[in-house]
Amino acid sequence: MSNQDNTTYSFFQGVARNFDKAAKFTKFSPGILDQIKACNSILRVKFPVKIGEEIEVFEAYRVQHSHHKLPCKGGIRFSMEVDQDEVMALASLMTYKCAIVNVPFGGAKGGIKIDAKKYSEYELEKITRRYTTELVKKNFIGPGTDVPAPDYGTGAREMSWIVDTYTTLNPNEINAQACVTGKPISQGGVRGRTEATGLGVFFGVREACKKEEDMAALGLSVGIAGKRVIVQGLGNVGYHAANYFQEEGALLVGLIEYEGAIYNANGLDLNAVVAHRKSTGSILDFPGAENIKDSSKGLEYPCDILIPAALESVINGQNAGNIQAQIIGEAANGPLTPEADEILNQKGKLVIPDIYLNAGGVTVSYFEWLKNLSHVRYGRLEKRFSENMYAEILNIIESMTNQKVSKLERKIILRGPDEVDLVYSGLEDTMIGSYQEIHDIWKNTEGVDDLRTAAFICAINKVGESYKELGIFP
Template sequence: MGITNTANNSFFESVQRNFDKAAQFTRFDQGIIAQIKACNSILRVKFPVKIGDSIEVIEAYRVQHSHHKLPCKGGIRFSMEVDQEEVMALAALMTYKCAIVNVPFGGGKGGIKIDSRKYSAFELEKITRRYTSELCKKNFIGPGIDVPAPDYGTGAREMSWIVDTYSSLNPTDINAQACVTGKPLSQGGVHGRTEATGLGVFFGIREACSFQEDMEKLGLATGIAGKRVIVQGLGNVGYHAAKYFQEAGAKLVGLIEYNGAIYDENGLDVDQVQAHRETTGGILNYPNAINFSDPAEGLEQACDILIPAALESVIHKDNAERIQAKIIGEAANGPLTSEADTILNRKGVLVIPDIYLNAGGVTVSYFEWLKNLSHVRYGRLEKRFSENMYNELIDIIESTTGKRVSDLERKMVLRGPSEIDLVHSGLEDTMVDSYREIREIYRNREGVEDLRTAAFICAIDKIGVAYEQLGIFP
């Protein structure tokens, strides 16, 4: 993600500091706290791969942060910035994130230290398959052990290579498809996975904006409609978040990419900006928009909601005072430094933390994992039954009232739930309920001053209870 090893260390330390801050508000013995905080298993491997006419030694990692629930769950990233500290920090965040949204996984994370742009698809496939075989040898992958997913630099293609390699090495495992999530639909993937994180960001911020008391403190009305939104990053997460906010009636006033930012107080259309970007190679010089050659300036423009959905540490002690947003939704991992967090909380900004807000991906990954284990597509068992039942109800209504339901109304009512309907519904329910749990802690636990601390407390409470019930501590 374009961060240095020093930044990785700082990121790891920031996660640890946030954990320690929250732990003091919980009731658990220090032994349980220490166990929750510790990384359980760390795999560091180096393996040779023939690239062209030479052999390269590839460095890679897989961290299983917590075994309080199995399997472990977390993405695999391809980046030159991958190191043990970063992977440990991200694995820890996955543990806490899964607990917050009530997904029964322990946290994990993986990384391969490569610049994927320097390799052909064939070479990347060789590296990915060899990495998977190393995970198999060390028992760091499996439907009930550790389930990877896409992350920075990886996608459905890499996941299909992983599941194929795992299946070939475990030919009798009937649940082999569940060894990884984020797969193509043809390989056991689930509808709705692509937009999951961005949609989860939308659901989370929408829920935060539904509480009148909280919005009045910010000088805002409830709801999403009419609110001015700036999104940083037009990758998968940022694009879908921007799209859903726009469809809900928000005004998209700013978009930020790595090479610049644009701002228009009258509103931007994200799809038209994307088309402009494909034509010109960037978002700058979009019609009627103000250009900023320095993307950091885009973060400081007037808005109600700011959504950093790209890099870590983009809001820091040097620019936090200039941030005008009243709500910041952390779609990326760690977009605020701890110093920025302190400044923004003092200013009264509502910061919705990454540890909760970008959990849409792992939530839908959980649905995919369940689909693979059950060997049945969502909606297959109930879709036609629901449609037939609704049809009978409409017939009864028409015969009782003597009035006919229009064809459009009939079509809307009769539609049974498809897989994507059920996935989106499950994601919405997860994000709404989880935000309410965090807010309840924030409002009612004495001394808790921000949602981030409340989210960490929420995670520690749930994991601590799980360890107590395991009975491994006196």
């Protein structure tokens, strides 16, 4: 965890602080609010794995923050920064995130305290499978109980190990594939999951940039095209977000990685930078770009949109006053501390909060989970029907007008939706609808002066109503 405001900073307390700020604008009793805020179940395990000729003991966690809806949902990260406070905070954010985008899951999170770079693929597989076994033994994984996903340091490879281990331990479970999402396509994954979080970030920022009143207050024009963007982190989320911004006509002026940052006011070619990093091992010394040796300073360079897509707390009370971007889109979880939030809000910046903006991953994970439970891929039932229907309509129009469309036009018109088209469409609709919901709360609730508070109000209202419907509280 880098650049924290002080050594005692608690990520979970930071989330709770935002929760408490929003709770004042809701109608629920203190008892319901305490239940929503608390982590329901916390698993902390230590397990041995033979690495080479030695036995190593690994520390790992799985936190189920809320059981108001089941299964619980949240990623598994491999990082030396993993501790109980971080996992609790991330699990709570997942609860609020799922509520905001109307995904019927409770929040969860998991992690292994490990430097994955120090281990071979075979060793990582043994560690992951051993961790999965612990989750199964403690009932912290299952299609209707708790469904993990990739997070920092993990991907489809690790999810394939998890689903295989779970299936081996539960041979009669017909829905075993649904025990985890973010899997390879061959093991029940869904097309579009890899880029889902980055695409969701793009959809969310694009929706914010459509609001004329908000853009006028920031001194910006409406739309993405022409806006200067800096992205921190070229991992799965940051790369795809940057790519979609560039495709939409934004100017990618800065890129930040752990080894440093580069900046070019005239714009950078994302794929050329990625190729340069692949060949040299660093984004530094990219032709035509200014080197910034201290990567954290790259956050402070001139731009319109800043996308922190790395780890938490990178913008804090010490550097928030130097941020020049007018729009800060939280692609990572918790990249701003509460102190940073206050400073940026006072300066009139628009902060698009993580509990909304990076919900693309869990939204598409929900689609994958539904696919696994239904045992049929998206598009299989309707693709040919749609194409045949379009063909009939086109034939009628050509007959009535006595005009023929070209082969290219016919191909475009007659194309039925593939799985990835339906996934993208569902994600886009989710991000647009959810932004409008929290924007309405922001603009129509007296005393609410920022999007984050509005997003937490939205989440608290939905989770609170669920608890009331369960009859747990009066």
